[in-house]
Amino acid sequence: MSREKSCLLDILVQSNSAVAVYDSPNLNIAFVNKAMLAIWGRTPAIIGHSFGEVFPEFTEQGFTDKLLQVWYSGQTYRATEFPADITIEGQTETKYFDFEYQAILDQDGKTYAILHTATDVTSRFFAYEMIQERDLKISFNNDLEMWTYTLSHDLRNPLSIAKMGIQYLQEEEQVPEDKNKWLDMILEAIVNIENIVNHTVQLNQARLHGYTIESISLITVIQAICEESKLLYDNAHCRFTIGELLPVHGDRGVLYQIFLNVIGNAVKYSAKERTPHVEISSEKQEGYLIYWIKDNGIGIPEADISSLFQACGRASNTQNYNGTGLGLCLVRKIMQRLGGEIQLMSKVNEGTTVKLLFPIHPITKISSRKNRRRPVTL
Numbered sequence: 262m263s264r265e266k267s268c269l270l271d272i273l274v275q276s277n278s279a280v281a282v283y284d285s286p287n288l289n290i291a292f293v294n295k296a297m298l299a300i301w302g303r304t305p306a307i308i309g310h311s312f313g314e315v316f317p318e319f320t321e322q323g324f325t326d327k328l329l330q331v332w333y334s335g336q337t338y339r340a341t342e343f344p345a346d347i348t349i350e351g352q353t354e355t356k357y358f359d360f361e362y363q364a365i366l367d368q369d370g371k372t373y374a375i376l377h378t379a380t381d382v383t384s385r386f387f388a389y390e391m392i393q394e395r396d397l398k399i400s401f402n403n404d405l406e407m408w409t410y411t412l413s414h415d416l417r418n419p420l421s422i423a424k425m426g427i428q429y430l431q432e433e434e435q436v437p438e439d440k441n442k443w444l445d446m447i448l449e450a451i452v453n454i455e456n457i458v459n460h461t462v463q464l465n466q467a468r469l470h471g472y473t474i475e476s477i478s479l480i481t482v483i484q485a486i487c488e489e490s491k492l493l494y495d496n497a498h499c500r501f502t503i504g505e506l507l508p509v510h511g512d513r514g515v516l517y518q519i520f521l522n523v524i525g526n527a528v529k530y531s532a533k534e535r536t537p538h539v540e541i542s543s544e545k546q547e548g549y550l551i552y553w554i555k556d557n558g559i560g561i562p563e564a565d566i567s568s569l570f571q572a573c574g575r576a577s578n579t580q581n582y583n584g585t586g587l588g589l590c591l592v593r594k595i596m597q598r599l600g601g602e603i604q605l606m607s608k609v610n611e612g613t614t615v616k617l618l619f620p621i622h623p624i625t626k627i628s629s630r631k632n633r634r635r636p637v638t639l
Contacts, residue, residue: 302349504542
């Protein structure tokens with residue numbers, strides 16, 4: 262053995278970093294230091310045996326195939342926070358590693374050894390998990406506080422519809438058709454109240470587990486919201502142009518809240534126009550299902566648009582209109598949880614266009630890093 266090689270081996274033996282060397286295509290373990298033996302839970306007796314023979318569980322997880330790929334390609338492979346199931350004294354445990362398979366090449370560019378280095382980062386991984394979970398809980402608590410405020414905001418509209426309907430039914434003389442119409446609207450209002458309450462309870466119980474996702478036809482939902490909004494904002498002459506309304510993946514109560522706020526704003530802020538008009542349409546575009554809600558109302562000063570997504574944010578030209586400024590803030594939070602987005606385009610005295618971007622493949626759950634299994638590329 263040359264002096265240089267002996268010196269190198271002494272360095273590797275004494276290194277605190279886990280190191281192993283494979284010196285043949287059958288992945289013969291030619292060298293392994295104490296740090297790597299501690300990670301593997303093995304003794305020096307494994308030296309001279311093939312990697313696959315010593316670690317059948319690693320072969321099942323794809324590590325042997327990855328080493329062979331490195332040997333024959335001559336290309337180094339690196340991974341970070343990679344999960345590995347290690348069996349030591351009959352006990353299997355999942356640990357996480359930063360590791361590297363470095364191909365050592367001769368003058369002809371052929372592999373004659375693989376240098377394997379590894380660092381056990383399991384403690385770091387789970388420490389980060391705890392921080393991430395804590396941050397998610399803080400975020401959830403902040404969101405829950407916002408939902409508490411907005412619950413009363415969104416319940417007000419269907420409650421007002423039910424109240425108006427009951428007041429009409431208490432009158433002595435009633436037209437049968439109007440009576441049936443109001444009974445239907447009262448029933449629809451009660452269903453909407455139920456959906457909003459159920460969704461808030463679901464959020465409190467499920468926390469970060471996501472919404473109940475299903476394909477929802479919005480035709481009757483939006484038509485009902487349009488009629489309700491005309492009554493609520495004293496805009497009986499508002500004309501609606503409704504185009505194709507594509508079904509959206511989401512929770513029925515959540516979608517009702519989104520469109521209730523957006524369409525309600527369109528009707529409210531166009532109520533003082535001579536010919537109030539609201540257009541609603543949808544289309545598919547680059548992985549999203551886009552809903553457009555356009556009105557010809559008072560519009561929004563450009564400087565105010567960004568602040569409307571903050572709690573209690575209202576445009577400077579809305580002093581003569583009732584409102585809390587919570588609606589668009591709520592809509593933005595819901596859209597973000599669905600993996601979507603809300604955008605506003607507006608000009609003062611010309612109207613506002615709201616663009617709702619729903620992902621065609623919705624996010625149904627916020628994933629934890631420890632639930633992600635990154636497969637070995639074979």
